[in-house]
Amino acid sequence: MRVSDPLVAAARAARRHAVAPYSRFKVGAALETADGRVITGCNVENASYGLTICAERVAMFTALAAGHRRFRRIAIVADTMAPTPPCGACRQILWEFGGDLEVILANLRRESGRHQLSELLPLPFDKRNL
Ligand code: THU
Secondary structure (H helix, E strand, O other): OOOOOOOHHHHHHOOOOOOOOOOOOEEEEEEEEEEOOOEEEEOOOOOOOOOEOHHHHHHHHHHHHHHHHHHHHHEEEEEEOOOOOOOOOHHHHHHHOOOOOOOEEEEOOOEEEEEEEEHHOOOOOOHOOO
């Protein structure tokens, strides 16, 4: 059996910090920079539900705030049988700052898919359209 990807392990660990008292749907994300560093995020919910932020965006904004600008991969983990793909808002943010990232989906036990972000967000709107 293949040894688990350390990026997936980092996303599983980040998921433990999720603040999800309303949905109880905990998500972790781990973003790998071009120079091999790993920046993590978890979802953070709010009583004003629309202010909730997904794990993927927390990871990306944390990485940007730390000065990182180039990225290779992101792993996303939830405790579900079916893969938990990034929502539309996160796809747009990941595309803006990460470009055609590899997106690794996993649950607590196994990987459930690897995709390029360009497959998940075909025909993206970005600075080339402005
Ligand atoms: N969520 C994420 O953090 N990432 C995803 O890819 C899907 C959804 C969060 C948002 C909210 O806190 C909870 O999962 C249920 O939608």
